[in-house]
Amino acid sequence: MPEFSPELLTFLMFAGVLVGLFMGHPLAFILGGLAVIFGLLGWGFSAFSMFANRIVGLMDNLILAAIPMFIFMANLLERSGVADGLFESLRYLLGPIRGGVAMAVVVVCTVFAACTGVVGASVVTMALLAMPMMLKYGYDKSLTCGTICAGGTLGILIPPSIMLVLMADQTGLSVGKLFLGGIVPGVILSCLYIGYIAFVCGRRPELGPPLSMEERAAVPVKKRLSMAAISLVPPVLLIIGVLGTIFSGIATPTEASGVGAFVALLMAIGYRRFSWKMFKDTVLSTGRTVSMVMMVLVGASCFTGVFMGVGGGQVLTDLIFTLGMGNKWLILAIMMLIVFFLGALIDWIGIIYITFPVFLPIAEKLGFDQLWFVVLLAVNLQNSFLTPPFGYALFYLKGVAPPGVTTADVYKGVVPFIALMLVGLFLCILFPGAVTYFASFID
């Protein structure tokens, strides 16, 4: 068998992912298939016994077991109509302001994000809920699309987030610490979005006109406040319950996710949305989402095993140090750029699996705080949902958007929000305390 240089294999492995994606094949099996092909090319048949061990490693893993239950909790909440009630009340509360309905979307997404941690769920829910409404009120299509995509993506950053659970598993940091680290950056992004909406709609009211007088008159201010309070209380209690037990160390994240799913079920019963059929449908659709996420993990895990084995990690490390010219901030910028550009191509699971084994040793060598560095990557990975061509939030949105909304509207709409995410990332780099302050309270 001819010898291939690690540089060539590294390049071909990335090129292979792109080719497979463009051909429309599921990402999980592209990654797995490439692991087989390049395992043979660079290593031989003995590479494959690692696959079985890696998969058992994913299965026999109490931290990752939280992922399906958080997804289950999210799906139960989605069907219990928490977001509906919250959006309805906030729409009346913020509607009189220019751009108020868009702000309501961001607020609902922030609260909903704190209950779910699944991007698909929040983007689809908000698109179905808010999009027809915003278009009816005359909101600009691009602004509508951008708001929903960016807001829905917050779910992956604001705890409990399945991304942070996976990062905890990959780094050895505790889930609780990462959750605490993710809160402030998530709120910063959320505030940036609201500020941006206020700014553009303030200058050009036609982008986000306030509610009409008749509509305002229908619901008095007092009623609006009480509606908002009533719809906010149960989800906020659930968040406090789930996060509080994790932060205080009463329960492990896995226990909290299981109890959270159970409480979400009770909430669905409380909201009178529960039926046997609803429960069965939720269990089935949760199964499909869980298997989708976890099979990408399976494929990515095998891919990374081979990638590191054929020397791809060393190639990437050398490249980063060469380009960085020994300046640690330049190296940090290069790593962030790599994640940003990978984000335009593959999804967050693949990126975490490929970059973490390479980046974490580099960050350690440069003396960066591990928690801070990991949360920076989490903030940066927000972009991976929005950056074309492969921004997953864009696909989710386009899948459920009304016919009048074009792909161009969606792409145009997310551009300012991508810029805002980069501003948020920059703020977290500038003020590390935003990440590390709260996390320093627990061990």
Added chain:
Amino acid sequence: MANYDTVSGERWGLGAEKGGLAIRTLINIIDTISEWTGRFAVWALVVVVGIIVYEVITRRVFGSPHVWTYEIITFFYGFHFMILAAYTLLHKGHVAIDIIYIRFSPKKQAVLDLVTYLFFFFPFVIILLYVGFDNAVASWATGEKTLTARLPLVLPGMKTVTPIAALLLLLQGFSIFYRRLFFLTKGREL
């Protein structure tokens, strides 16, 4: 990407043509196996939630923790997502990007599917079946026990899940592959 299937609810089906082909019956049987293993395996997650709620209550309220619960939980959690892989494939639920794919003619799409299944899907799944089987046999032979609670059966059982999931995936992959081949050669859905 029509993959968030609470919205799309897509699933591989069969064309209108009835009877005649023995292979049609085979494909139908495979789809049914994937469907019902999926409908069975999804409940594993409900079992996990149940065990956790039970454990939290007994430990926090009655102060009697059980070590074994966590080892049982990981088994059911692993079983859940692995066995569901074939069911999710049947329901077109695995995340893929069709932004370019949909611009091709249906025949070219079939060619793309055949190529990608041959180069990516089948090699991976067959290797998983092979190494997973070896791993499971070795585990049963040595009678591995879990590390903390020393439970028998759990680890060998968990290791047996991989080859079973791979076999189910292989069957479902064949079912889709044959459909695409039939469409390419005959110009109509199976």
